[in-house]
Amino acid sequence: MLSLRAIRKSFGGVEVLHGVDLDARAGEVLVLLGENGAGKSTLVRIVAGDHQPDAGEIAVDGVSHGGWSPAQARAAGVRMIFQELSDAPPLSVAENISLGRLPARGGVVSWRATRARARRLLAELEVDVDPDTPASALTLGQRQLIEIARAIGDDARVLILDEPTAALSAAESERLFELVQRLRERGAAIIHITHRLDEVRRIGDRVQVLRDGRTVLHAEAAEATREQLVTAMVGREAGGVTRPAQATPPGEELLALEQASSRGAFDAVSLQLRAGEVVALYGKLGSGVDAVAEAAFGLRPLDGGRLTRRGAPLRLRGPRQAIAAGIGLLPADRQREGALRERSVAENLAAPSWGRLGRRGLIDGGVEARAYARWHETLRIRSRDDPAQPIGTLSGGNQQKVLLGRWLERATELLVLIEPTRGVDVGARQDIYATVRGLTAEGRAVLVATSDYEEVVQFADRALVMSRGRVVAQLDGEAITTERLTDAAGA
Amino acid sequence: MRQVPEMSDTTTATPAPAAPAPAGVLTARARRRVPELAGLVIVLLALCAFFALSSPYFLNKDNLVNVLAAVAVTGIVAAPGTLLLVAGHLDLSVGSAAAFCGAVLAVRARDASLAEGIALAIMAGVAIGMLNGFVTTVVGVSSLITTIGTLAIFRGLTQVLTDGQTVNVADFNGLGNARPLFDVPLPVFLFAGVMVLFWLLMRFTTYGRSMYAIGANPVAARLVGIRGRGAVFAAFALTGACVALAGLVIASQVGSATPQAASGLEISVITAIVLGGASLTGGRGTVVGTVLGLLIIGVLNNGLVLLDVGSFWQDVARGSLLVLAVSFDRLRARFDSSN
Numbered sequence: 001m002l003s004l005r006a007i008r009k010s011f012g013g014v015e016v017l018h019g020v021d022l023d024a025r026a027g028e029v030l031v032l033l034g035e036n037g038a039g040k041s042t043l044v045r046i047v048a049g050d051h052q053p054d055a056g057e058i059a060v061d062g063v064s065h066g067g068w069s070p071a072q073a074r075a076a077g078v079r080m081i082f083q084e085l086s087d088a089p090p091l092s093v094a095e096n097i098s099l100g101r102l103p104a105r106g107g108v109v110s111w112r113a114t115r116a117r118a119r120r121l122l123a124e125l126e127v128d129v130d131p132d133t134p135a136s137a138l139t140l141g142q143r144q145l146i147e148i149a150r151a152i153g154d155d156a157r158v159l160i161l162d163e164p165t166a167a168l169s170a171a172e173s174e175r176l177f178e179l180v181q182r183l184r185e186r187g188a189a190i191i192h193i194t195h196r197l198d199e200v201r202r203i204g205d206r207v208q209v210l211r212d213g214r215t216v217l218h219a220e221a222a223e224a225t226r227e228q229l230v231t232a233m234v235g236r237e238a239g240g241v242t243r244p245a246q247a248t249p250p251g252e253e254l255l256a257l258e259q260a261s262s263r264g265a266f267d268a269v270s271l272q273l274r275a276g277e278v279v280a281l282y283g284k285l286g287s288g289v290d291a292v293a294e295a296a297f298g299l300r301p302l303d304g305g306r307l308t309r310r311g312a313p314l315r316l317r318g319p320r321q322a323i324a325a326g327i328g329l330l331p332a333d334r335q336r337e338g339a340l341r342e343r344s345v346a347e348n349l350a351a352p353s354w355g356r357l358g359r360r361g362l363i364d365g366g367v368e369a370r371a372y373a374r375w376h377e378t379l380r381i382r383s384r385d386d387p388a389q390p391i392g393t394l395s396g397g398n399q400q401k402v403l404l405g406r407w408l409e410r411a412t413e414l415l416v417l418i419e420p421t422r423g424v425d426v427g428a429r430q431d432i433y434a435t436v437r438g439l440t441a442e443g444r445a446v447l448v449a450t451s452d453y454e455e456v457v458q459f460a461d462r463a464l465v466m467s468r469g470r471v472v473a474q475l476d477g478e479a480i481t482t483e484r485l486t487d488a489a490g491a
Numbered sequence: 492m493r494q495v496p497e498m499s500d501t502t503t504a505t506p507a508p509a510a511p512a513p514a515g516v517l518t519a520r521a522r523r524r525v526p527e528l529a530g531l532v533i534v535l536l537a538l539c540a541f542f543a544l545s546s547p548y549f550l551n552k553d554n555l556v557n558v559l560a561a562v563a564v565t566g567i568v569a570a571p572g573t574l575l576l577v578a579g580h581l582d583l584s585v586g587s588a589a590a591f592c593g594a595v596l597a598v599r600a601r602d603a604s605l606a607e608g609i610a611l612a613i614m615a616g617v618a619i620g621m622l623n624g625f626v627t628t629v630v631g632v633s634s635l636i637t638t639i640g641t642l643a644i645f646r647g648l649t650q651v652l653t654d655g656q657t658v659n660v661a662d663f664n665g666l667g668n669a670r671p672l673f674d675v676p677l678p679v680f681l682f683a684g685v686m687v688l689f690w691l692l693m694r695f696t697t698y699g700r701s702m703y704a705i706g707a708n709p710v711a712a713r714l715v716g717i718r719g720r721g722a723v724f725a726a727f728a729l730t731g732a733c734v735a736l737a738g739l740v741i742a743s744q745v746g747s748a749t750p751q752a753a754s755g756l757e758i759s760v761i762t763a764i765v766l767g768g769a770s771l772t773g774g775r776g777t778v779v780g781t782v783l784g785l786l787i788i789g790v791l792n793n794g795l796v797l798l799d800v801g802s803f804w805q806d807v808a809r810g811s812l813l814v815l816a817v818s819f820d821r822l823r824a825r826f827d828s829s830n
């Protein structure tokens with residue numbers, strides 16, 4: 001249906017695609033794998049007409065095109081769901097679904113038709129959302145589904161999904177896969193970009209792995225083994241997804257929630273966090289895992305039960321008290337809640353420690369640069385070795401490492417991580433796990449709230465599974481398996 | 492003032508891309524970046540060269556001192572304005588607040604004593620700043636709206652206080668007109684002093700760092716434990732103090748307080764700050780950039796007068812320069828982020 005041949009693309013004199021082929025065939029799902037920086041995004045942006053290739057050929061249904069503009073891509077039925085949301089948050093769900101093509105007669109919008117279309121598509125996706133609510137009131141995952149609904153409502157012939165499941169819970173991902181399946185049966189060509197290896201077999205017909213701007217593996221999805229995929233992506237033999245053995249037995253209790261409740265979010269949650277432990281809170285969107293993590297950092301008041309720190313009651317009125325009590329947070333939305341965007345990596349890393357690094361309120365760039373130098377190696381931040389580099393120019397995984405480094409510099413005893421590896425490539429993900437493991441080995445403790453079961457399996461010593469604001473299961477060590485997690489979460 | 496400053500680690504050049512950066516950008520980023528303020532320095536030098544060639548009077552020492560004196564009042568207010576803007580806040584009330592402070596001085600000097608007038612004028616400035624800060628940080632109204640409101644309120648109160656008339660201030664021309672050193676007027680030294688103070692504050696204090704952090708991302712700043720409201724409130728209060736100083740200087744220069752004093756000051760201030768490379772949404776901007784912005788405006792105005800260009804056309808030139816300079820900055824940022 002759509003084929004690209006020998007595509008080359010350079011940015012400012014540096015070639016990032018060295019002659020890549022790509023075929024999207026009707027009724028087939030192509031899974032595109034690769035680490036950040038491998039060239040996947042550039043490639044699909046060429047498909048969508050956002051970037052013009054420097055060399056190579058693009059053909060639709062066998063007809064070659066000289067140029068390839070966004071308009072031509074749209075006309076050919078190419079629709080792309082971006083990794084980061086491109087919706088209009090203040091507008092209603094219904095308007096977002098019909099964004100840019102509101103049903104209208106003579107310039108007057110038919111709100112009735114807009115709502116009807118939204119209801120039909122939401123029902124098809126099995127998303128339980130009122131079409132009249134503003135998108136800003138929804139969670140990230142819900143908004144992503146709304147965007148997918150928009151593309152589907154637009155009769156996509158070639159649908160590009162750029163890491164659509166990064167923000168989705170297991171159940172929502174399943175729903176999406178079913179939908180992809182249906183679209184495929186209808187004859188659409190689907191290009192699915194992901195970091196999750198299990199999705200290759202789950203929905204893929206073919207898999208293509210990019211590394212450093214070249215295709216390093218192209219195979220039938222059913223024939224590619226996990227090891228082959230990982231090796232192709234990372235370019236070296238990588239450790240499998242086996243669970244790391246817990247280095248030390250857990251020590252004393254550092255933090256605990258006792259029958260904690262927060263109205264509308266979670267109810268009667270009890271958990272213990274001991275020195276040397278990684279405890280995961282696993283649940284799909286709306287299960288309350290994020291809210292519990294926020295409560296542990298003082299972002300959400302408890303209206304029942306209590307929080308204790310080393311056995312003593314702890315009342316948190318906000319992040320400042322939490323930080324003073326030795327707790328640090330890695331928030332869910334890196335762009336909106338984590339990164340100080342225009343500022344340098346060194347400033348971003350030093351931010352919570354300014355009070356300590358400075359002397360009587362005075363500080364200079366050199367102190368921050370040295371702080372950055374202390375952690376640059378440990379965190380394996382891949383960038384040019386320049387503390388003044390703006391954080392926004394780093395890849396998602398490397399940004400996340402800098403944000404994690406904040407709490408290393410501050411020597412924070414307890415870390416609360418919310419979706420720590422969302423949108424982070426395999427290599428960086430392993431680096432983050434390794435860094436956090438290093439922390440627990442030193443006697444610190446980590447609470448992870450996540451909707452990614454692979455993360456729980458790879459990373460947690462204990463897992464609490466939540467559903468509808470309550471803890472529904474607890475799994476320890478070897479008992480943590482993908483099947484048990486998804487079963488318990490009510491997927 | 493005109494030499495190229497050491498810029499390597501003051502600021503960052505690239506705004507965060509709205510969309511995820513295309514793959515492969517990381518390797519490309521290793522290329523050099525265009526120095527942040529190079530464009531401004533080039534523009535300033537080019538303007539100076541042009542006017543020096545076109546008019547024999549331009550490079551005269553007295554004339555250059557005039558350039559500085561002409562931007563001194565704007566500069567005294569632009570320094571705290573830069574601090575506010577990097578945190579994402581604007582103060583549009585500076586012009587009418589300065590006029591109000593001048594009026595307080597003149598009226599109290601007439602009715603009571605000069606000393607009381609000066610003291611009350613300074614307190615009025617700080618109080619206006621604190622009012623702006625309170626409404627913005629505690630009540631939560633955007634600073635743009637708050638200060639549009641206080642702009643109107645204090646222009647009106649100035650009229651009330653002066654009864655719409657010019658009020659003379661006796662025995663108070665030293666602050667605006669004295670020439671303590673090298674035959675340079677005192678306001679130029681005040682301007683330099685305020686700039687150095689804010690340069691130190693923004694470059695070498697944790698307070699300055701937190702203002703940048705607040706402007707770059709207020710949510711993230713809160714999550715790393717920065718007291719956002721207190722910091723912004725303090726910046727408004729500092730602005731008020733500088734505005735009071737500016738109001739006193741103006742009253743001293745002209746020997747009186749007029750109801751329309753300093754009108755349009757807020758626009759000159761914002762023009763200089765933005766010309767100096769600050770982002771209106773916060774997170775980016777330096778005092779050095781603001782000084783360059785002020786000098787460019789000062790040189791342009793001065794040169795156009797020397798060339799006998801009408802004041803109407805001076806406005807056209809100033810406006811065009813601002814748009815061109817900011818356009819250049821956008822293009823540079825795009826060039827940086829696309830390669």
